[in-house]
Amino acid sequence: MADRVEVLDNGLKVILRPLAGVPQVSVWAAYRVGSRNELPGMTGSTHWAEHMLFKGGGKLAKGDIDRLVSRLGGKFNGFTDKDWTMYFETVPSDRYETALFIEAERMRNAAFDPKEFDAERTVVISEREGAENEPGFLVEEELWATAFHVHPYHWLPIGYKQDLDGMGRDEVYEYYRRWYAPNNAVLVLTGGFDPDAAMAKVRERFGGLAPETIPPRPRFVEPQQHGRRVAEIRRPGGVDYLEAGWKVPAWGHADLPRLVMLTGVLGGWRGFNIFAAGGWTPRANRLYRGLVEAKLCSEARAGFEMRLDPSLLSVSMVLARGVAHAAVEKRLDDVVERLHDDPPNEKELERGRELVRAWNRYEEDGVTFQGFMIGQLEVLGSRERFPAFLDQVEKVSAEDVREAARTYLVHRGQTVVRYHGEGGA
The missing domain is CATH 3.30.830.10 (Metalloenzyme, LuxS/M16 peptidase-like)
Known part of the structure; x- marks a missing residue:
């Protein structure tokens, strides 16, 4: 029904x-x-x-x-x-x-x-x-x-x-x-x-609850970013972290299907439901091959959030012991730049499509998850368009992914945070 x-x-x-x-x-x-x-x-x-x-x-x-x-x-x-x-x-x-x-x-x-x-x-x-x-x-x-x-x-x-x-x-x-x-x-x-x-x-x-005069929402437009931003955190501990984010459009933008597939190819898609993914990290993706299999990181994942306003596509990494941030940043740049020049092959695309399909099925499993997804999509203004959106994701081509990487995964829109765990565990 x-x-x-x-x-x-x-x-x-x-x-x-x-x-x-x-x-x-x-x-x-x-x-x-x-x-x-x-x-x-x-x-x-x-x-x-x-x-x-x-x-x-x-x-x-x-x-x-x-x-x-x-x-x-x-x-x-x-x-x-x-x-x-x-x-x-x-x-x-x-x-x-x-x-x-x-x-x-x-x-x-x-x-x-x-x-x-x-x-x-x-x-x-x-x-x-x-x-x-x-x-x-x-x-x-x-x-x-x-x-x-x-x-x-x-x-x-x-x-x-x-x-x-x-x-x-x-x-x-x-x-x-x-x-x-x-x-x-x-x-x-x-x-x-x-x-x-x-x-x-x-x-x-x-029916008897009175409506309210809802005030205009605060409207703050983020100025365009014109260069790479870097922040550092130093805290006691024995593990180093690195996170990088790039500005991406708000939910509903025409490029979002491309960005979903780009995320899947880069770091493994983990669904639209923020409560479903947990700590699971996909392995068959370019970040895993370039960073984890190379023993630079113990963990590397990518994702972006459905947002009413322009947001971030981010990559989170846990550095292997003794590996410098500079080495991981260099390899991350290499992985991203390769996407600019070397679009995903059909196997990578199909893996990305299947991840989106699988997560969508999982997110529809049970009345609680379904209720959350309906509410979230309705608040974001995209509930009725979501099936068409999933169809658009299926049609994303290798060239679409490369163009999305060239458009959004660039240094002028990138922010990097280096976390230094100092003093040992």
Whole structure:
């Protein structure tokens, strides 16, 4: 059965994907707000607001979400991204109204109790401090901060510690009230349900929620980069890292199918679902052959994120012990420059196509993954075009990949972060 799409009078977009015979339903609430909506001094406010939506409000007391979902044998969570915030509950198919109740109650009625807010400050700061112990986080943060000087992609959704120290309850609550509204949200249901009955329940739960006047999103256009940028991090440890990123267009640009295939040929495609790939690293690609098999790196992977605004195609590398950054950078340049001159052969292209097909099948496996993908694509404005996009990826030629490499994988748009683990493990 095809997806059913309806928009309530208050602006809430509802997407239903009924799946016959499936014993679960996954309910997702996706909001068009992420760290790109933040301003300097308020970094991390989207993530903090997400935390507060688990602390009660309306008819929900603190701890109710955990109790309600756990006693059904279900699962739930929330996620903050650069471009969106999402929440979900996956529960038995005869109990999905519980999930609708939860999402309706917290869409406009989160309490933001001052004591809970202050207690959560410790939690989000601890989360930030814990991340700072991970070299991968530090390298990623430095990469985006160095590549983007003006755009809010400059910071990660966790925010800066000085902002988390300084923000007050009223500021974050006002931020929540500004962006959390039915006319700035998408409600997704996937799984075993009757669509007519589901729509009736959605209208009952959500139809009375008032819309909000959604303010214009902050519009920051990143100036064109005119040269290679390099940043260095030095921390105690025994492992060195290197990350390189190149500016690429926003999601929806005509070159994106080429960039998907370029990523697959270069470093192995790992899917569109940021929760699916995990730590898996593809091996049959040029980065692996040029860096790992050459014993310069123990790990090398490539990827790029679906973004509302121009973003990065990045390569992450863990250096082999005793190997200098300069040697890895030189080999990375060689691998990339070879793509400028030596397009992929048919075997490489077919491997890239099969990776995209396989990941797409995996990302459609189960009601929870399907709900996430529908919500993410809808927020990015490309849900209906996604099947055609996958068809375009299938048609990418060797020359298309070479032209994409020549256009985007160039020094004038490159940012490099060197992480030096000093003093031994």
